[in-house]
Amino acid sequence: MTDIPVMPSPTSGISKDIEALGRECESYQPTVQSIFDEVKRILVGQDDMILKLIIGLLCRGHILLEGVPGLAKTLTVKSLATAIGADFSRIQFTPDLLPADIVGTRIYNPQTAEFSIRLGPVFANLVLADEINRAPAKVQSALLEAMQEKQVTIGDETFKLPDPFLVMATQNPIETEGTYPLPEAQLDRFMMKVKVTYPYRNEENLIIDRITSGQKIELKPVVEPAKIVEMQNVVDRIYVDANIKKYVLDIVIATRKPKEFRLDIDYLIEYGASPRASIYLVMTAKAFAFMNGRGFVTPDDVKAVITDVMRHRILLTYEAEAEEVTSEDIIQKILSTVYVP
Amino acid sequence: MIASFMIDPGYRVLNNRTNSIFESHTIQQRSVENMIKMSSRISIGIFLSILLILLLQSSAYAEITGVAEVNPRLIRAGSTFQIILTITSDENVSPLIPAFPTPDGVTLSNGGRSQGVQMTSINGVTSYNRTFSATYTADEEGEYEIGPFRISFEDSDEVVQIDPVSIEVYDDAPRPASGIIESEFRFPWKILIVILLVAFLAALIVAWFRLRKKKPKTEHVLETSIFKSPEQAAYEEIAGLTLPDENDEEAVKAYYDKVDDVLRKYLFKRYTVSTRDTTTFEIQMEFVRRQRLDNRAKGVFGLMNDCDWVKFAKSRPTATDIGRVKDRVADVLLGITPSWQQTKQ
Numbered sequence: 001m002t003d004i005p006v007m008p009s010p011t012s013g014i015s016k017d018i019e020a021l022g023r024e025c026e027s028y029q030p031t032v033q034s035i036f037d038e039v040k041r042i043l044v045g046q047d048d049m050i051l052k053l054i055i056g057l058l059c060r061g062h063i064l065l066e067g068v069p070g071l072a073k074t075l076t077v078k079s080l081a082t083a084i085g086a087d088f089s090r091i092q093f094t095p096d097l098l099p100a101d102i103v104g105t106r107i108y109n110p111q112t113a114e115f116s117i118r119l120g121p122v123f124a125n126l127v128l129a130d131e132i133n134r135a136p137a138k139v140q141s142a143l144l145e146a147m148q149e150k151q152v153t154i155g156d157e158t159f160k161l162p163d164p165f166l167v168m169a170t171q172n173p174i175e176t177e178g179t180y181p182l183p184e185a186q187l188d189r190f191m192m193k194v195k196v197t198y199p200y201r202n203e204e205n206l207i208i209d210r211i212t213s214g215q216k217i218e219l220k221p222v223v224e225p226a227k228i229v230e231m232q233n234v235v236d237r238i239y240v241d242a243n244i245k246k247y248v249l250d251i252v253i254a255t256r257k258p259k260e261f262r263l264d265i266d267y268l269i270e271y272g273a274s275p276r277a278s279i280y281l282v283m284t285a286k287a288f289a290f291m292n293g294r295g296f297v298t299p300d301d302v303k304a305v306i307t308d309v310m311r312h313r314i315l316l317t318y319e320a321e322a323e324e325v326t327s328e329d330i331i332q333k334i335l336s337t338v339y340v341p
Numbered sequence: 342m343i344a345s346f347m348i349d350p351g352y353r354v355l356n357n358r359t360n361s362i363f364e365s366h367t368i369q370q371r372s373v374e375n376m377i378k379m380s381s382r383i384s385i386g387i388f389l390s391i392l393l394i395l396l397l398q399s400s401a402y403a404e405i406t407g408v409a410e411v412n413p414r415l416i417r418a419g420s421t422f423q424i425i426l427t428i429t430s431d432e433n434v435s436p437l438i439p440a441f442p443t444p445d446g447v448t449l450s451n452g453g454r455s456q457g458v459q460m461t462s463i464n465g466v467t468s469y470n471r472t473f474s475a476t477y478t479a480d481e482e483g484e485y486e487i488g489p490f491r492i493s494f495e496d497s498d499e500v501v502q503i504d505p506v507s508i509e510v511y512d513d514a515p516r517p518a519s520g521i522i523e524s525e526f527r528f529p530w531k532i533l534i535v536i537l538l539v540a541f542l543a544a545l546i547v548a549w550f551r552l553r554k555k556k557p558k559t560e561h562v563l564e565t566s567i568f569k570s571p572e573q574a575a576y577e578e579i580a581g582l583t584l585p586d587e588n589d590e591e592a593v594k595a596y597y598d599k600v601d602d603v604l605r606k607y608l609f610k611r612y613t614v615s616t617r618d619t620t621t622f623e624i625q626m627e628f629v630r631r632q633r634l635d636n637r638a639k640g641v642f643g644l645m646n647d648c649d650w651v652k653f654a655k656s657r658p659t660a661t662d663i664g665r666v667k668d669r670v671a672d673v674l675l676g677i678t679p680s681w682q683q684t685k686q
Contacts, residue, residue, distance in 0.1 A: 018656075243598075243652050244653060295654075298653050340617070
């Protein structure tokens with residue numbers, strides 16, 4: 001599933017708790033693999049997207065998916081929800097959507113002369129917010145507030161959102177007319193921004209065969225939502241050494257003060273990454289280490305997730321846009337300069 | 342050559358011609374003699390009369406200078422040259438056309454004479470320039486002196502004498518029929534060498550600044566030489582590290598960090614692989630890609646793996662393990678199997 005091999009054990013001196021944690025992580029590897037394999041039964045390709053969604057699930061972080069229509073974004077989220085036995089809801093964002101359409105509202109029952117609460121589609125384990133950039137700002141704010149607080153207030157009652165709770169929002173990068181692009185402050189709330197790409201030729205060949213043949217594949221749950229919560233708790237306990245934290249901080253601070261790291265890119269960066277970048281980098285690296293059966297984080301784990309975590313957090317200048325420099329280029333430049341511990 | 346002429350204290354004429362000019366002898370103007378001291382017994386009338394006479398006499402004389410210029414001075418036989426006489430005065434005097442002497446070997450051209458008048462007023466000071474020019478032909482090779490030139494003036498007995506000018510005539514080759522003067526072309530080697538030197542120096546300076554800019558503040562370099570291989574240098578650097586106390590977690594971490602750093606420097610030196618910004622796994626993958634994963638490299642990666650466990654996974658090696666790091670490095674890099682390993686085998 002991942003390219004990083006398990007590190008061979010040292011000759012001696014291995015920490016007992018790290019060893020135990022490593023064994024615990026290894027015990028969950030079949031579970032994670034089963035989720036992956038179940039989704040792959042219906043999905044062709046897009047391994048990276050599935051992997052990142054699982055990481056989001058393990059870190060309790062929300063994912064922003066960006067890709068052109070027809071790349072199976074909705075199908076992936078739906079399949080993942082089925083595979084983990086979770087509730088799934090899809091919200092199609094349109095310009096006329098209201099916040100109450102997201103979170104719910106109070107409805108008056110004339111027979112009982114009372115108001116009753118109708119919960120909105122956000123009350124699901126996995127929520128797919130399709131084309132989030134098509135709805136106006138107040139609707140986006142309603143969803144983002146729910147994502148942040150993990151609860152919703154309707155009237156004078158507060159309702160907690162279910163656990164696990166994951167929002168996967170999609171943005172269509174090609175039809176931007178009449179849309180409301182998410183501002184940078186709101187983009188920052190998403191743990192990762194995953195770019196979905198076209199399938200390979202052989203994969204598309206398989207897609208044609210599968211869809212045009214009328215083949216129906218029914219997915220079944222392979223884990224329970226409670227198991228996901230268990231794994232989330234194990235991920236929280238993954239050990240992160242001070243060297244790794246220093247490495248993460250060096251990378252994030254390099255986006256704010258490139259000159260301190262002998263980088264000549266300050267004219268390309270308008271604003272560097274916020275502290276959320278440091279937090280999410282560590283969280284996702286822990287999830288990646290967990291998926292590799294390790295009880296501790298290595299610099300490889302950080303490098304594996306950094307692009308998705310940082311790409312939407314670096315605000316570029318006009319000079320960068322004029323020179324066609326992307327945030328991915330800047331991240332690679334930083335990685336090639338900052339010393340690995 | 343620019344010549345400047347001092348006429349007398351307080352009056353200076355600058356000549357800005359770019360052709361070669363020869364300084365000429367300046368004309369001393371009649372100076373007014375100072376009056377003698379009056380005794381107490383000479384009457385004012387006699388003094389005033391004498392003074393009046395002197396003032397009238399001084400106003401009759403203007404400040405006049407003359408200069409002669411020849412162009413060119415070095416002439417091929419058969420070629421022409423020009424002599425220009427310039428008379429400068431502070432009053433509008435009328436010099437008569439002077440006679441241009443013609444010594445043997447040069448001929449005065451009939452149609453080559455001209456004259457010109459120029460008045461300039463600078464900061465309220467007016468000066469008049471009158472020029473007389475004549476064209477000569479150099480007939481024979483040799484050095485010639487033409488002049489002196491005597492300038493007379495209308496309604497005046499004054500005569501201004503201008504010193505002679507000299508020319509040098511060479512090569513009695515006949516004058517080209519087309520009238521074009523051939524000049525000998527010499528490639529400007531000296532100028533080219535100077536330009537190349539300046540360009541080279543400029544390139545050196547630019548390269549130095551660029552290298553200085555790129556040079557990292559902290560150097561990660563293994564001190565090797567022709568007498569010390571990278572293996573020996575790496576071993577010596579690790580052997581020179583102070584062994585930490587096994588109970589001091591931070592010191593143990595710092596020790597293994599340094600060992601890892603030396604091993605990375607060794608890999609860079611020996612295998613030319615980028616190691617400062619790459620993880621242990623990435624370095625290994627690079628070796629696999631380059632098909633350079635020999636036994637020595639595998640041994641190094643084993644050591645680096647142990648260092649990673651200490652750096653990232655709270656691994657706590659014993660004092661024995663810490664003490665054996667140096668021996669393991671000697672085994673991997675220098676092929677010196679430690680005694681404790683031999684006993685094990």
